[in-house]
Amino acid sequence: MERVFETPIAEERVRELETGDVIYVSGMLFTARDEAHRVLLERGAPFPLEGLVLFHCGPVVRKRGEAWEVVAAGPTTSMRMESLEPEFLRAFRPRVIIGKGGMGERTLKALAEVGAVYCHFTGGAGALAAQRIKGVRGVHYLEELGIPEAIWVFEVERFGPLVVAMDSHGRSLYAEVGAVVQDNLRKIRARTKEG
Amino acid sequence: MRERIVSELVEALRRAATVLPADVVGALERARDREEGPARVQLEAILENVALAREKGVPICQDTGTQTFFVRVGTRFPFLEELRAAIPEAVRRATEDVPLRPNTVHPFTKVNPGDNTGRFVPHVTWEIVPGGSAEVHLLPKGGGSENCCKLVMLTPAAGIPGVVEAVVEHIADCRGLPCPPTVVGVGLGGGADLSLKLGKVALLRPVGERHPEPEVAALETELEEAINALGIGPMGLGGRTTVLAVHVEYAHRHPASFPVGIVVQCWADRRAHVRISSEGEITVAGGA
Numbered sequence: 001m002e003r004v005f006e007t008p009i010a011e012e013r014v015r016e017l018e019t020g021d022v023i024y025v026s027g028m029l030f031t032a033r034d035e036a037h038r039v040l041l042e043r044g045a046p047f048p049l050e051g052l053v054l055f056h057c058g059p060v061v062r063k064r065g066e067a068w069e070v071v072a073a074g075p076t077t078s079m080r081m082e083s084l085e086p087e088f089l090r091a092f093r094p095r096v097i098i099g100k101g102g103m104g105e106r107t108l109k110a111l112a113e114v115g116a117v118y119c120h121f122t123g124g125a126g127a128l129a130a131q132r133i134k135g136v137r138g139v140h141y142l143e144e145l146g147i148p149e150a151i152w153v154f155e156v157e158r159f160g161p162l163v164v165a166m167d168s169h170g171r172s173l174y175a176e177v178g179a180v181v182q183d184n185l186r187k188i189r190a191r192t193k194e195g
Numbered sequence: 196m197r198e199r200i201v202s203e204l205v206e207a208l209r210r211a212a213t214v215l216p217a218d219v220v221g222a223l224e225r226a227r228d229r230e231e232g233p234a235r236v237q238l239e240a241i242l243e244n245v246a247l248a249r250e251k252g253v254p255i256c257q258d259t260g261t262q263t264f265f266v267r268v269g270t271r272f273p274f275l276e277e278l279r280a281a282i283p284e285a286v287r288r289a290t291e292d293v294p295l296r297p298n299t300v301h302p303f304t305k306v307n308p309g310d311n312t313g314r315f316v317p318h319v320t321w322e323i324v325p326g327g328s329a330e331v332h333l334l335p336k337g338g339g340s341e342n343c344c345k346l347v348m349l350t351p352a353a354g355i356p357g358v359v360e361a362v363v364e365h366i367a368d369c370r371g372l373p374c375p376p377t378v379v380g381v382g383l384g385g386g387a388d389l390s391l392k393l394g395k396v397a398l399l400r401p402v403g404e405r406h407p408e409p410e411v412a413a414l415e416t417e418l419e420e421a422i423n424a425l426g427i428g429p430m431g432l433g434g435r436t437t438v439l440a441v442h443v444e445y446a447h448r449h450p451a452s453f454p455v456g457i458v459v460q461c462w463a464d465r466r467a468h469v470r471i472s473s474e475g476e477i478t479v480a481g482g483a
Contacts, residue, residue, distance in 0.1 A: 022236055060257045060296055071294070072257035077339065077372070100430065101371055122237050123339070123374040123430055124463050126257035128244035161240055163233045163432055173233070177433045178370065180426045185367045188421050192356055 004158060008051025009095040011115035017164050019173045023119065024160035025096060028137065029053040031152040033076060035145050037084040041091060046140050046151075049092040053159075056081060056099035058148030060126070061136070068136040070154070072126030075100040078118070086110035102165055102174035112170050119162035120173075132159040196475060197277040203469055203477045204285030204331070208262065209293050210481045211335050211467035212254045215245045217481075218401040219378075219439065219464045226376055226429070226436040234434025238376075241429070241462055256463045259295040260335030262286050262311055264319040265399060269326030273473060278329060286310070286317045298338070320392065327473030332399050333466065340373035340461040344394070346387055349453040355414060358383065361455055363421045366438070371431015374461035376439045378402055381418070382456035385446030390456030397442035398460050406443055415441050429462075439464070 005013065007027030017023070032040065032054055059073040078099030081088075085103060089110040096116065097103075100123040111118060121129065133154045140151040165173040220242070227238035248255040264282055268275065287310040289295055299313040300306070311317065347361045362381055382393025405412040418441040428434025439462070448454065468480045 020233055022233070058257075060254075060294075062294075072254055074257045100374075102431075120233075120430060120432060122240040122244070123371075124256040124258070124337075124461060125240050125244035127248040127251065127253050127255060128240060130253070131247055161236050163236055165432065173432055174371070177427065177431060180433065181367050181370065184425050185364065188363055188424055189360065192359055192421075 002158070005096070007053060009053075010051070011095065014095045014115055014117055015168055017117050017167055018169070019164055019167050019171045019176075021164040022160070023162050023164065024158040025053050025162065026157050026159065027053070027155070029055050029098075029154045029156050029159060031055045031057045031059065031154070033058055033149050034080050034084075035149045036141065036151050037081055037088055039141055039145070040151070041084060041087060045092055049094050052094050053096045053098060054094040056097070059152060061147060061152070068139070070130045070133045070136065073129040073133060074124055074126035075121045077101045078103050082107060089114050089116055096162075098162060102172065108166055108170060108172055111166055112168050115168050117164050117168055118166035120165040121160070121162055129159070132156050196274055197281055199475075199477060200274065200277055200281040200471065201285045201288065203479050204281055205289045205292060207331070207333050207467040207469045207479050208285060208289035208295070210479065211333050211465045212259050212293050212295060213252050214249050214481045215255060215463065216401070216466055218403060220245060222402045222439040223376070223462065226439065230429065230434050230436060232434075233432040234428045234436065237429035237432060238436075254293065254295070255465065256337065257296060258337045258339065259293070259298065260337045260465065261298055261341070262295075262317045263334045263336050263395070264317060265322070265332040265334070265396065266319055267322045267324050267330040269324055269328050269473070271327040271473065272329045272471075273327070274329070274471060274475065278331075278471065282319055283312050283317060286312055329471045331469040331471070333468070334395070334398060335465045337374075337461050337463065340377060340459045343369040343373040343459040344391065345457045346391055347455040347457065348387065349455055351451065351453045353453065357453070358414070358455055359417060359421060362418055362457055363425070365457055366422050366459075367425050367427070369459065370427055373459045374463070375427055375431060376429055376436045376462050378439050378460040378464045379418070379422070379441045380458040380460065381441060381443045382458070383443065383445040384448030384454060386449070387454050389446055390454035391458065392456070393444040393446060394456040394458030397444045398458060398464070399466065400442050402440045402464065411443050411445065415443050418443070
Protein backbone atom coordinates (compact mmCIF):
# COMPACT_ATOMS: atom_id res chain seq x y z
CA MET A 1 0.00 0.00 0.00
CA GLU A 2 1.33 3.40 -0.97
CA ARG A 3 1.33 5.96 1.84
CA VAL A 4 0.05 9.20 0.35
CA PHE A 5 0.13 12.35 2.51
CA GLU A 6 -2.33 15.10 1.54
CA THR A 7 -1.56 18.74 2.37
CA PRO A 8 -2.05 20.39 4.79
CA ILE A 9 -0.20 17.65 6.69
CA ALA A 10 -0.80 17.37 10.45
CA GLU A 11 2.13 17.17 12.87
CA GLU A 12 0.90 13.85 14.37
CA ARG A 13 1.05 12.13 10.96
CA VAL A 14 4.63 13.24 10.36
CA ARG A 15 5.65 12.09 13.87
CA GLU A 16 4.66 8.52 12.88
CA LEU A 17 7.31 8.43 10.17
CA GLU A 18 10.73 6.82 10.56
CA THR A 19 13.84 6.84 8.39
CA GLY A 20 13.60 4.39 5.50
CA ASP A 21 9.81 4.81 5.09
CA VAL A 22 8.61 5.53 1.55
CA ILE A 23 5.85 8.10 1.08
CA TYR A 24 4.13 10.17 -1.63
CA VAL A 25 2.62 13.64 -1.25
CA SER A 26 -0.42 15.20 -2.92
CA GLY A 27 -1.57 18.80 -2.72
CA MET A 28 0.47 22.00 -2.44
CA LEU A 29 4.22 22.06 -2.82
CA PHE A 30 6.39 25.19 -3.02
CA THR A 31 9.99 25.53 -4.18
CA ALA A 32 12.66 27.54 -2.37
CA ARG A 33 16.41 27.61 -2.89
CA ASP A 34 19.04 29.72 -1.05
CA GLU A 35 17.85 33.16 -2.16
CA ALA A 36 14.17 32.33 -1.63
CA HIS A 37 14.88 31.21 1.95
CA ARG A 38 16.54 34.56 2.65
CA VAL A 39 13.75 36.60 1.03
CA LEU A 40 10.95 34.75 2.89
CA LEU A 41 12.72 35.10 6.24
CA GLU A 42 13.26 38.82 5.68
CA ARG A 43 9.80 39.70 4.34
CA GLY A 44 7.48 36.96 5.56
CA ALA A 45 5.48 34.37 3.61
CA PRO A 46 3.11 35.52 0.82
CA PHE A 47 0.67 32.73 1.83
CA PRO A 48 0.49 30.32 4.84
CA LEU A 49 3.18 27.60 4.55
CA GLU A 50 2.27 25.53 7.62
CA GLY A 51 1.58 21.88 6.75
CA LEU A 52 2.83 22.30 3.19
CA VAL A 53 5.76 20.69 1.38
CA LEU A 54 9.01 22.60 0.77
CA PHE A 55 10.92 21.44 -2.32
CA HIS A 56 14.60 22.33 -2.88
CA CYS A 57 14.35 22.72 -6.64
CA GLY A 58 15.16 25.06 -9.51
CA PRO A 59 12.75 23.90 -12.21
CA VAL A 60 12.97 24.13 -16.01
CA VAL A 61 9.68 25.83 -16.99
CA ARG A 62 8.29 27.37 -20.17
CA LYS A 63 5.27 29.48 -20.94
CA ARG A 64 2.53 27.92 -23.08
CA GLY A 65 0.18 30.80 -23.91
CA GLU A 66 -0.76 32.25 -20.50
CA ALA A 67 0.04 29.09 -18.51
CA TRP A 68 3.36 27.81 -17.19
CA GLU A 69 4.48 24.31 -18.09
CA VAL A 70 7.02 22.41 -15.96
CA VAL A 71 9.51 20.56 -18.22
CA ALA A 72 11.87 19.12 -15.60
CA ALA A 73 11.95 19.59 -11.83
CA GLY A 74 14.46 17.38 -10.02
CA PRO A 75 15.84 18.23 -6.57
CA THR A 76 18.92 20.37 -5.96
CA THR A 77 21.62 19.79 -3.32
CA SER A 78 19.99 20.62 0.03
CA MET A 79 23.14 21.33 2.02
CA ARG A 80 23.29 24.84 0.50
CA MET A 81 20.20 25.73 2.54
CA GLU A 82 21.59 24.38 5.85
CA SER A 83 22.45 27.79 7.34
CA LEU A 84 18.86 29.12 6.99
CA GLU A 85 16.75 25.95 7.28
CA PRO A 86 16.38 25.70 11.09
CA GLU A 87 15.11 29.28 11.28
CA PHE A 88 12.87 28.65 8.24
CA LEU A 89 11.33 25.55 9.86
CA ARG A 90 10.60 27.43 13.10
CA ALA A 91 9.14 30.46 11.29
CA PHE A 92 6.92 28.74 8.69
CA ARG A 93 6.42 25.10 9.81
CA PRO A 94 6.31 23.18 6.54
CA ARG A 95 5.88 19.47 7.43
CA VAL A 96 7.93 17.85 4.69
CA ILE A 97 11.17 19.02 3.06
CA ILE A 98 12.14 17.37 -0.24
CA GLY A 99 15.69 17.57 -1.57
CA LYS A 100 18.78 15.52 -2.25
CA GLY A 101 21.99 14.77 -0.40
CA GLY A 102 20.63 15.42 3.09
CA MET A 103 21.13 18.21 5.63
CA GLY A 104 23.15 18.80 8.79
CA GLU A 105 22.85 18.48 12.56
CA ARG A 106 21.10 21.83 13.10
CA THR A 107 18.30 21.00 10.66
CA LEU A 108 17.95 17.53 12.21
CA LYS A 109 17.38 19.19 15.60
CA ALA A 110 14.86 21.65 14.17
CA LEU A 111 12.92 18.80 12.47
CA ALA A 112 12.50 17.12 15.86
CA GLU A 113 11.53 20.40 17.51
CA VAL A 114 8.79 21.46 15.06
CA GLY A 115 7.68 17.99 13.88
CA ALA A 116 8.78 17.69 10.26
CA VAL A 117 10.71 15.24 8.07
CA TYR A 118 13.31 15.54 5.32
CA CYS A 119 12.73 13.28 2.31
CA HIS A 120 15.09 12.31 -0.48
CA PHE A 121 13.79 12.50 -4.04
CA THR A 122 15.92 10.68 -6.63
CA GLY A 123 18.59 13.05 -7.95
CA GLY A 124 18.32 13.69 -11.67
CA ALA A 125 14.79 12.29 -11.99
CA GLY A 126 13.55 15.58 -13.48
CA ALA A 127 11.12 14.05 -15.98
CA LEU A 128 9.44 11.89 -13.32
CA ALA A 129 9.02 14.89 -11.00
CA ALA A 130 7.52 17.01 -13.80
CA GLN A 131 5.01 14.27 -14.63
CA ARG A 132 3.63 14.36 -11.06
CA ILE A 133 3.16 18.15 -11.16
CA LYS A 134 -0.42 18.77 -12.24
CA GLY A 135 -0.34 22.54 -12.42
CA VAL A 136 1.38 25.76 -11.46
CA ARG A 137 -0.75 27.56 -8.83
CA GLY A 138 1.45 30.63 -8.65
CA VAL A 139 4.91 32.07 -8.65
CA HIS A 140 6.43 34.65 -6.28
CA TYR A 141 9.43 36.97 -6.68
CA LEU A 142 9.90 35.82 -10.30
CA GLU A 143 11.18 39.21 -11.51
CA GLU A 144 13.56 39.64 -8.63
CA LEU A 145 14.95 36.08 -8.35
CA GLY A 146 14.65 34.62 -11.86
CA ILE A 147 13.14 31.25 -12.91
CA PRO A 148 15.30 28.76 -10.96
CA GLU A 149 15.39 30.80 -7.72
CA ALA A 150 11.76 32.02 -7.67
CA ILE A 151 9.14 30.54 -5.31
CA TRP A 152 6.95 28.26 -7.44
CA VAL A 153 3.69 26.85 -6.08
CA PHE A 154 2.85 23.50 -7.66
CA GLU A 155 -0.19 21.30 -7.32
CA VAL A 156 1.12 17.72 -7.20
CA GLU A 157 -0.43 14.27 -7.25
CA ARG A 158 1.39 11.27 -5.74
CA PHE A 159 4.68 13.16 -5.88
CA GLY A 160 7.45 10.65 -5.17
CA PRO A 161 8.71 8.11 -4.33
CA LEU A 162 10.13 9.95 -1.31
CA VAL A 163 12.43 8.15 1.11
CA VAL A 164 12.24 9.56 4.65
CA ALA A 165 15.95 10.21 5.20
CA MET A 166 15.77 12.43 8.33
CA ASP A 167 12.88 11.91 10.72
CA SER A 168 11.44 13.91 13.63
CA HIS A 169 13.08 11.62 16.23
CA GLY A 170 16.67 12.67 15.60
CA ARG A 171 17.57 9.90 13.14
CA SER A 172 19.38 10.55 9.86
CA LEU A 173 19.93 7.89 7.21
CA TYR A 174 22.89 9.95 5.90
CA ALA A 175 24.65 9.87 9.27
CA GLU A 176 24.00 6.12 9.59
CA VAL A 177 25.24 5.33 6.06
CA GLY A 178 28.25 7.62 6.68
CA ALA A 179 29.27 5.58 9.72
CA VAL A 180 28.88 2.29 7.79
CA VAL A 181 30.97 3.67 4.89
CA GLN A 182 33.80 4.75 7.23
CA ASP A 183 33.81 1.32 8.85
CA ASN A 184 33.87 -0.46 5.46
CA LEU A 185 36.67 1.84 4.27
CA ARG A 186 38.82 0.79 7.25
CA LYS A 187 38.25 -2.89 6.39
CA ILE A 188 39.09 -2.37 2.69
CA ARG A 189 42.29 -0.46 3.62
CA ALA A 190 43.39 -3.28 5.92
CA ARG A 191 42.80 -5.83 3.14
CA THR A 192 44.73 -3.74 0.55
CA LYS A 193 47.67 -3.39 2.95
CA GLU A 194 47.79 -7.19 3.54
CA GLY A 195 47.49 -7.97 -0.17
CA MET B 196 27.53 19.80 -46.16
CA ARG B 197 27.94 22.04 -43.12
CA GLU B 198 24.16 22.36 -42.72
CA ARG B 199 23.79 18.56 -42.89
CA ILE B 200 26.48 18.07 -40.24
CA VAL B 201 24.79 20.67 -38.00
CA SER B 202 21.39 19.00 -38.22
CA GLU B 203 22.82 15.51 -37.50
CA LEU B 204 24.80 16.86 -34.53
CA VAL B 205 21.61 18.48 -33.18
CA GLU B 206 19.95 15.06 -33.49
CA ALA B 207 22.86 13.49 -31.56
CA LEU B 208 22.60 16.17 -28.84
CA ARG B 209 18.86 15.51 -28.57
CA ARG B 210 19.38 11.77 -28.36
CA ALA B 211 22.07 12.12 -25.70
CA ALA B 212 19.85 14.37 -23.54
CA THR B 213 16.68 12.28 -23.83
CA VAL B 214 17.65 8.60 -24.43
CA LEU B 215 19.97 6.79 -22.02
CA PRO B 216 22.29 4.28 -23.82
CA ALA B 217 21.13 0.64 -23.65
CA ASP B 218 24.29 -0.51 -21.82
CA VAL B 219 23.60 1.99 -18.99
CA VAL B 220 19.91 1.01 -18.76
CA GLY B 221 20.92 -2.67 -18.63
CA ALA B 222 23.38 -2.01 -15.81
CA LEU B 223 20.73 -0.03 -13.86
CA GLU B 224 18.21 -2.87 -14.30
CA ARG B 225 20.68 -5.46 -13.02
CA ALA B 226 21.42 -3.17 -10.05
CA ARG B 227 17.69 -2.83 -9.27
CA ASP B 228 17.28 -6.61 -9.28
CA ARG B 229 19.92 -7.11 -6.59
CA GLU B 230 18.85 -4.23 -4.31
CA GLU B 231 16.07 -3.89 -1.73
CA GLY B 232 14.60 -1.16 0.51
CA PRO B 233 15.48 2.52 -0.20
CA ALA B 234 18.18 1.48 -2.71
CA ARG B 235 15.65 -0.39 -4.84
CA VAL B 236 13.16 2.49 -4.60
CA GLN B 237 15.81 4.86 -6.02
CA LEU B 238 16.66 2.56 -8.94
CA GLU B 239 12.99 2.00 -9.77
CA ALA B 240 12.46 5.78 -9.81
CA ILE B 241 15.52 6.23 -12.04
CA LEU B 242 14.28 3.60 -14.52
CA GLU B 243 10.76 5.06 -14.54
CA ASN B 244 12.28 8.50 -15.19
CA VAL B 245 14.45 7.15 -18.04
CA ALA B 246 11.44 5.48 -19.71
CA LEU B 247 9.35 8.65 -19.32
CA ALA B 248 12.06 10.91 -20.80
CA ARG B 249 12.46 8.60 -23.79
CA GLU B 250 8.74 8.32 -24.43
CA LYS B 251 8.09 12.08 -24.18
CA GLY B 252 11.35 13.19 -25.78
CA VAL B 253 12.26 15.40 -22.79
CA PRO B 254 15.63 15.66 -21.01
CA ILE B 255 16.40 12.82 -18.57
CA CYS B 256 17.73 15.33 -15.99
CA GLN B 257 17.16 19.07 -15.60
CA ASP B 258 20.95 19.49 -15.64
CA THR B 259 21.57 18.78 -19.30
CA GLY B 260 25.29 19.21 -18.67
CA THR B 261 28.32 20.73 -20.35
CA GLN B 262 28.38 19.61 -23.98
CA THR B 263 31.77 17.89 -24.37
CA PHE B 264 33.11 16.58 -27.69
CA PHE B 265 35.85 14.08 -28.52
CA VAL B 266 36.61 13.92 -32.25
CA ARG B 267 38.80 11.34 -33.93
CA VAL B 268 39.43 12.74 -37.39
CA GLY B 269 41.24 11.07 -40.30
CA THR B 270 44.16 12.87 -41.99
CA ARG B 271 42.30 12.64 -45.31
CA PHE B 272 38.86 13.68 -43.98
CA PRO B 273 37.51 16.18 -46.55
CA PHE B 274 35.03 18.15 -44.38
CA LEU B 275 37.24 19.41 -41.57
CA GLU B 276 36.29 23.09 -41.82
CA GLU B 277 32.57 22.23 -42.05
CA LEU B 278 32.81 20.00 -38.95
CA ARG B 279 34.80 22.57 -36.93
CA ALA B 280 32.21 25.28 -37.59
CA ALA B 281 29.23 22.94 -37.15
CA ILE B 282 29.93 21.97 -33.52
CA PRO B 283 29.19 25.30 -31.72
CA GLU B 284 26.34 26.00 -34.11
CA ALA B 285 24.73 22.64 -33.34
CA VAL B 286 25.05 23.33 -29.60
CA ARG B 287 23.30 26.70 -30.01
CA ARG B 288 20.49 25.17 -32.02
CA ALA B 289 20.05 22.18 -29.68
CA THR B 290 19.82 24.54 -26.68
CA GLU B 291 16.74 26.07 -28.30
CA ASP B 292 15.25 22.90 -29.86
CA VAL B 293 15.67 20.10 -27.30
CA PRO B 294 15.69 22.31 -25.03
CA LEU B 295 18.97 22.17 -23.10
CA ARG B 296 19.47 24.22 -19.94
CA PRO B 297 21.85 27.16 -20.57
CA ASN B 298 24.90 26.06 -18.58
CA THR B 299 27.76 28.42 -19.47
CA VAL B 300 28.57 31.21 -17.02
CA HIS B 301 31.36 33.81 -17.30
CA PRO B 302 33.55 33.32 -14.20
CA PHE B 303 34.05 37.08 -13.66
CA THR B 304 30.85 38.77 -14.84
CA LYS B 305 28.52 35.78 -14.13
CA VAL B 306 26.83 36.54 -17.47
CA ASN B 307 25.27 33.46 -19.10
CA PRO B 308 25.00 33.87 -22.88
CA GLY B 309 22.06 31.47 -22.78
CA ASP B 310 23.12 29.20 -25.65
CA ASN B 311 25.65 26.83 -24.02
CA THR B 312 28.61 28.46 -25.77
CA GLY B 313 31.35 30.75 -24.49
CA ARG B 314 35.11 31.07 -24.20
CA PHE B 315 36.63 27.61 -24.96
CA VAL B 316 33.19 25.96 -24.83
CA PRO B 317 31.88 23.71 -26.21
CA HIS B 318 35.30 22.17 -25.76
CA VAL B 319 36.47 19.75 -28.46
CA THR B 320 39.33 17.28 -27.99
CA TRP B 321 40.74 16.62 -31.47
CA GLU B 322 42.69 13.46 -32.19
CA ILE B 323 44.24 13.04 -35.63
CA VAL B 324 44.32 9.45 -36.91
CA PRO B 325 45.08 7.84 -40.30
CA GLY B 326 42.07 7.50 -42.65
CA GLY B 327 39.35 9.52 -44.35
CA SER B 328 36.40 9.53 -41.90
CA ALA B 329 35.54 11.31 -38.64
CA GLU B 330 34.08 9.94 -35.39
CA VAL B 331 32.41 12.43 -33.08
CA HIS B 332 31.76 11.29 -29.50
CA LEU B 333 29.47 13.46 -27.43
CA LEU B 334 29.43 13.43 -23.62
CA PRO B 335 27.03 15.83 -21.85
CA LYS B 336 28.57 16.08 -18.37
CA GLY B 337 26.46 17.14 -15.36
CA GLY B 338 27.76 19.63 -12.79
CA GLY B 339 27.07 17.60 -9.63
CA SER B 340 29.27 14.72 -10.70
CA GLU B 341 31.91 16.99 -12.27
CA ASN B 342 32.33 18.60 -8.81
CA CYS B 343 33.46 15.16 -7.58
CA CYS B 344 36.40 14.84 -10.03
CA LYS B 345 39.87 14.84 -8.48
CA LEU B 346 43.56 14.76 -9.38
CA VAL B 347 45.87 12.78 -7.07
CA MET B 348 49.66 12.96 -7.57
CA LEU B 349 50.87 9.66 -6.06
CA THR B 350 54.48 8.88 -5.30
CA PRO B 351 55.56 6.20 -7.81
CA ALA B 352 56.44 3.84 -4.91
CA ALA B 353 52.73 3.68 -3.98
CA GLY B 354 52.13 1.77 -7.24
CA ILE B 355 48.81 0.17 -8.21
CA PRO B 356 47.79 -0.51 -4.54
CA GLY B 357 48.18 3.25 -4.04
CA VAL B 358 45.82 3.86 -6.96
CA VAL B 359 43.18 1.58 -5.41
CA GLU B 360 43.46 3.33 -2.05
CA ALA B 361 43.28 6.84 -3.56
CA VAL B 362 40.23 6.08 -5.74
CA VAL B 363 38.28 4.18 -3.07
CA GLU B 364 38.95 6.86 -0.43
CA HIS B 365 37.86 9.63 -2.76
CA ILE B 366 34.60 7.89 -3.75
CA ALA B 367 33.95 7.25 -0.02
CA ASP B 368 34.32 11.01 0.60
CA CYS B 369 31.85 11.87 -2.18
CA ARG B 370 29.05 9.68 -0.75
CA GLY B 371 25.72 10.57 -2.41
CA LEU B 372 26.83 13.87 -3.98
CA PRO B 373 27.58 12.70 -7.56
CA CYS B 374 24.15 10.93 -7.82
CA PRO B 375 25.27 7.28 -7.56
CA PRO B 376 25.29 4.63 -8.94
CA THR B 377 28.04 6.36 -10.92
CA VAL B 378 30.45 5.39 -13.68
CA VAL B 379 34.04 6.22 -12.68
CA GLY B 380 36.77 6.91 -15.24
CA VAL B 381 40.35 6.65 -13.98
CA GLY B 382 43.29 7.98 -16.02
CA LEU B 383 46.78 6.91 -14.97
CA GLY B 384 50.08 8.54 -15.91
CA GLY B 385 50.79 11.01 -18.69
CA GLY B 386 50.99 14.12 -16.46
CA ALA B 387 48.36 16.01 -14.44
CA ASP B 388 46.30 17.25 -17.40
CA LEU B 389 46.44 14.05 -19.46
CA SER B 390 45.46 11.79 -16.54
CA LEU B 391 42.18 13.70 -16.09
CA LYS B 392 41.59 13.77 -19.84
CA LEU B 393 42.11 9.98 -20.01
CA GLY B 394 39.66 9.57 -17.13
CA LYS B 395 37.05 11.35 -19.25
CA VAL B 396 37.97 9.38 -22.40
CA ALA B 397 37.45 6.19 -20.34
CA LEU B 398 33.78 7.21 -19.93
CA LEU B 399 33.22 6.93 -23.70
CA ARG B 400 33.48 3.14 -23.50
CA PRO B 401 30.14 1.26 -23.09
CA VAL B 402 29.43 0.46 -19.42
CA GLY B 403 31.02 -2.80 -18.38
CA GLU B 404 33.25 -3.22 -21.46
CA ARG B 405 36.67 -4.12 -20.10
CA HIS B 406 40.01 -2.65 -21.17
CA PRO B 407 41.65 -5.05 -23.69
CA GLU B 408 44.82 -5.47 -21.57
CA PRO B 409 44.32 -8.05 -18.77
CA GLU B 410 46.29 -6.09 -16.12
CA VAL B 411 44.17 -2.99 -16.70
CA ALA B 412 40.94 -5.03 -16.78
CA ALA B 413 41.92 -6.67 -13.46
CA LEU B 414 42.35 -3.22 -11.86
CA GLU B 415 38.89 -2.21 -13.15
CA THR B 416 37.34 -5.29 -11.49
CA GLU B 417 39.25 -4.70 -8.23
CA LEU B 418 38.13 -1.06 -8.08
CA GLU B 419 34.48 -1.94 -8.80
CA GLU B 420 34.40 -4.56 -6.05
CA ALA B 421 36.14 -2.34 -3.49
CA ILE B 422 33.89 0.69 -4.18
CA ASN B 423 30.71 -1.38 -4.09
CA ALA B 424 31.85 -2.86 -0.74
CA LEU B 425 31.69 0.69 0.74
CA GLY B 426 27.89 0.49 1.06
CA ILE B 427 27.16 4.05 -0.16
CA GLY B 428 24.43 2.75 -2.48
CA PRO B 429 22.09 4.52 -4.92
CA MET B 430 21.85 8.24 -3.97
CA GLY B 431 23.96 7.60 -0.87
CA LEU B 432 21.04 6.00 1.00
CA GLY B 433 22.92 2.71 1.50
CA GLY B 434 23.08 -0.39 -0.69
CA ARG B 435 25.21 -2.69 -2.77
CA THR B 436 25.52 -0.58 -5.92
CA THR B 437 27.70 2.54 -5.73
CA VAL B 438 29.30 2.21 -9.18
CA LEU B 439 27.89 0.63 -12.34
CA ALA B 440 31.42 0.36 -13.74
CA VAL B 441 34.99 1.61 -13.38
CA HIS B 442 36.94 2.19 -16.60
CA VAL B 443 40.72 2.71 -16.59
CA GLU B 444 42.95 4.21 -19.30
CA TYR B 445 46.66 4.89 -19.03
CA ALA B 446 49.65 6.67 -20.58
CA HIS B 447 53.36 6.32 -19.88
CA ARG B 448 54.41 8.49 -16.93
CA HIS B 449 57.47 10.49 -15.85
CA PRO B 450 59.75 8.34 -13.61
CA ALA B 451 59.21 10.74 -10.70
CA SER B 452 55.43 11.10 -10.84
CA PHE B 453 52.27 8.98 -10.87
CA PRO B 454 49.22 11.12 -11.65
CA VAL B 455 45.78 9.61 -11.06
CA GLY B 456 42.86 11.45 -12.66
CA ILE B 457 39.52 10.44 -11.14
CA VAL B 458 36.46 11.43 -13.21
CA VAL B 459 32.98 10.73 -11.84
CA GLN B 460 29.88 10.48 -14.02
CA CYS B 461 26.33 10.39 -12.54
CA TRP B 462 23.89 7.53 -13.25
CA ALA B 463 22.64 9.61 -16.20
CA ASP B 464 25.70 8.52 -18.19
CA ARG B 465 24.55 10.21 -21.40
CA ARG B 466 26.47 9.64 -24.65
CA ALA B 467 25.94 9.80 -28.40
CA HIS B 468 28.08 9.18 -31.44
CA VAL B 469 28.19 10.55 -35.01
CA ARG B 470 30.21 9.05 -37.86
CA ILE B 471 30.95 10.99 -41.04
CA SER B 472 32.49 9.03 -43.93
CA SER B 473 34.88 10.45 -46.53
CA GLU B 474 31.92 10.39 -49.00
CA GLY B 475 29.85 12.52 -46.65
CA GLU B 476 27.53 9.81 -45.33
CA ILE B 477 26.45 10.60 -41.75
CA THR B 478 25.20 8.08 -39.18
CA VAL B 479 23.98 8.95 -35.68
CA ALA B 480 23.85 6.48 -32.80
CA GLY B 481 22.87 6.88 -29.17
CA GLY B 482 25.40 5.36 -26.81
CA ALA B 483 28.89 4.26 -27.81
